[in-house]
Amino acid sequence: MMINHPFNESYPIRTAKLGTLYIISASQAAAVQIGDRGSTNAKLFALAVQRRADHKTSGDVFFESYRIFDRPLPVLSDPEYENGDMIQIERIHCSPYITVGRIKIIATGSSASIQIGNSMRYTAESRIKHIRQYPRPRPVPPVN
Amino acid sequence: MLKLKVINHVLSVGQIDVLGVSSASMLQVGDTDFVNLYSMFDTPPESVIVGPLAPFPLPQNARQSLGESKIESDEDDD
Numbered sequence: 001m002m003i004n005h006p007f008n009e010s011y012p013i014r015t016a017k018l019g020t021l022y023i024i025s026a027s028q029a030a031a032v033q034i035g036d037r038g039s040t041n042a043k044l045f046a047l048a049v050q051r052r053a054d055h056k057t058s059g060d061v062f063f064e065s066y067r068i069f070d071r072p073l074p075v076l077s078d079p080e081y082e083n084g085d086m087i088q089i090e091r092i093h094c095s096p097y098i099t100v101g102r103i104k105i106i107a108t109g110s111s112a113s114i115q116i117g118n119s120m121r122y123t124a125e126s127r128i129k130h131i132r133q134y135p136r137p138r139p140v141p142p143v144n
Numbered sequence: 145m146l147k148l149k150v151i152n153h154v155l156s157v158g159q160i161d162v163l164g165v166s167s168a169s170m171l172q173v174g175d176t177d178f179v180n181l182y183s184m185f186d187t188p189p190e191s192v193i194v195g196p197l198a199p200f201p202l203p204q205n206a207r208q209s210l211g212e213s214k215i216e217s218d219e220d221d222d
Contacts, residue, residue, distance in 0.1 A: 013175075014152070014174070014175055016173040016174045018173060030165075036174075042168045043168065044167055044168045066186075068184050068186050071184070073182050074182070080146055085145050085146065086145070087145075087146045087147075087148060088145060088146070088147045088148070089148045089149075089150065090147070090148070090149045090150070091150045091152065091175075092149070092150065092151045092152065093152045094151065094152060094153050094154060095152070095153070095154045095155070098155045098156075098157075098173055098174065098175075099155070099156045099157070100156075100157045100158075100159075100160060100173050101157065101158045101159050102158075102159045102160070103159075103160045103162070103171075103173070104159070104160070104161050104162070105162045105164075105165060105171070106162070106163050106164060107163070107164045107165075107166070108164065108165040108166065108171075109164075109165075109166050110166040110167045110168065111167070111168040112165040112166050112167065112168065112169050112170065112171075113165075113169075113170045113171070113172070114165060114170075114171050114172075115170070115171070115172045115173070115174060116172075116173045116174065117173070117174045118174040118175045118176065119172065119174060119175075119176045119177075120176070120177050120178070121176075121177060121178045122170060122172075122176055122178065122179045122180070122181075123178075123180040123181075124168035124169065124170065124180070124181050124182070125168055125181075125182040125183075126167040126168035126169075126182065126183045126184065126185075127183075127184040127185075128167065128183075128184070128185045128186065129186045129187075130185075130186065130187035
């Protein structure tokens, strides 16, 4: 099986070794996990409205009004895979550990994920629409 | 048939400093089989609505609010 490579040892799974994990803030559906995970499906839909008036005065905004929130995701075309040719991946781990001394994170949020450990499938989607709404500037009277 | 052979040698990192991780992104110490990250972000010039809105009155007790020095200067402009 492993004839051609000069490494005698190959470890099937690597383990993450971490000295210190320092996080100040984890907010808004952020995930911090120490351990393994099967699959992740993270989604973030955001409608950021910057207005001169408050939202009580100028009314609500709706996700349904903007195409960005129901637009289909782009499809990655992979002709090899579509033809039925599978990609064969061989992984050789020379060391049983991934070591990190210290991780310092100031802030994490908005469906982000911090993981110390292995994972199988990670899918994340973020759709953000920014709108700025201002009153029309008043015309300046001409100088005589 | 595509064959991909990956040899992972020793991976040892001293320190990772991150300011922020957000908007469905990830930071991982470990191995993953599949990663799919999609991001749609829209701030086109058309998103600025300079509407037929009259200048809005200031919120109640705006002058008393602390740390909002901009409110006063904005009002003077009007």
